[in-house]
Amino acid sequence: MARILHTSDLHFGRPAVAEQLDSLKSSIVELAPDAVAVSGDLTQRCSNSEFVKARAYLDEFRETAPVIVIPGNHDVRWIGAVARNLDVWRKTAHEFKYSKYTRHISSELNPSLEIPGTPGAVIAGCNTAHGISRGSLTHRMRDLGVIGHVNQRDLRKVEEAFSRAAQDAARVVMIHHNPIRGATSGRHGLANTKQALRSFATLGTELVLCGHDHQEAVHTVEESEGGLVVSTAGTISNRLRAGRPSSFNLVEIDHRELRITTHSWRNPEGFAPSREYSFPRQSASRSA
Numbered sequence: 001m002a003r004i005l006h007t008s009d010l011h012f013g014r015p016a017v018a019e020q021l022d023s024l025k026s027s028i029v030e031l032a033p034d035a036v037a038v039s040g041d042l043t044q045r046c047s048n049s050e051f052v053k054a055r056a057y058l059d060e061f062r063e064t065a066p067v068i069v070i071p072g073n074h075d076v077r078w079i080g081a082v083a084r085n086l087d088v089w090r091k092t093a094h095e096f097k098y099s100k101y102t103r104h105i106s107s108e109l110n111p112s113l114e115i116p117g118t119p120g121a122v123i124a125g126c127n128t129a130h131g132i133s134r135g136s137l138t139h140r141m142r143d144l145g146v147i148g149h150v151n152q153r154d155l156r157k158v159e160e161a162f163s164r165a166a167q168d169a170a171r172v173v174m175i176h177h178n179p180i181r182g183a184t185s186g187r188h189g190l191a192n193t194k195q196a197l198r199s200f201a202t203l204g205t206e207l208v209l210c211g212h213d214h215q216e217a218v219h220t221v222e223e224s225e226g227g228l229v230v231s232t233a234g235t236i237s238n239r240l241r242a243g244r245p246s247s248f249n250l251v252e253i254d255h256r257e258l259r260i261t262t263h264s265w266r267n268p269e270g271f272a273p274s275r276e277y278s279f280p281r282q283s284a285s286r287s288a
């Protein structure tokens with residue numbers, strides 16, 4: 001069985017809540033997952049001091065399990081994004097846009113991680129946080145730079161990661177922006193949702209992990225024969241939606257089933273299981 005603890009939107013800086021961060025750390029030690037997946041928005045204002053705190057925190061996770069992390073829209077420097085879009089500086093602007101993330105967290109914006117086992121899993125990170133860019137432009141001015149998109153170059157990285165992985169490993173893609181409309185926000189985070197989900201399904205993806213909406217949700221979408229599961233992790237911060245508590249998701253994948261358990265914040269006890277979803281594995285339904 002492959003077990004992934006998926007968390008998102010830690011927002012180091014003002015929104016961070018120390019006791020929630022401590023409790024998440026304890027949950028990771030207690031649950032001992034095979035991997036910790038962090039789907040972006042590590043910082044609130046993309047500042048060096050926030051990144052330093054986020055990095056130190058992620059390093060503590062690494063004492064228990066390998067960590068895979070991607071940037072969110074809050075982790076991208078805006079001025080570089082604007083310059084790139086206007087074709088000013090070109091390559092330099094691209095580097096500037098992600099410079100704090102790459103300095104403090106990782107130079108790889110589309111990392112991948114394979115969990116060995118029977119069945120194992122492969123998580124392919126796909127960067128959707130491009131700041132203000134052509135692919136992210138929408139007719140809603142307030143979405144500028146917040147909305148994300150999946151581009152071909154990043155998709156190729158997913159394809160490469162999947163092609164390197166064991167044949168029976170469950171294919172998992174991690175993105176920052178939620179492709180499904182949030183129940184409270186009424187917004188989805190991607191500019192090219194349909195196209196992105198279809199591309200993921202074509203690559204054999206069973207599960208998409210995302211964040212950004214700050215409200216936990218689990219859906220299936222009909223982009224592939226067996227249905228693609230989309231799991232949105234809530235935030236670990238005080239940037240909450242309509243009184244929803246902070247939360248993270250534990251994903252468990254065995255031969256027959258894909259199970260997602262949301263753990264929600266219950267003050268003062270800490271994080272505790274609050275809701276469970278399960279789906280038959282696509283490979284199990286094919287062989288049945």
Ligand SMILES: [Fe+2]
Nearest residue numbers: 009041072212
């Ligand atoms: Fe966020």
Ligand SMILES: [Fe+2]
Nearest residue numbers: 041072073212
């Ligand atoms: Fe975000």
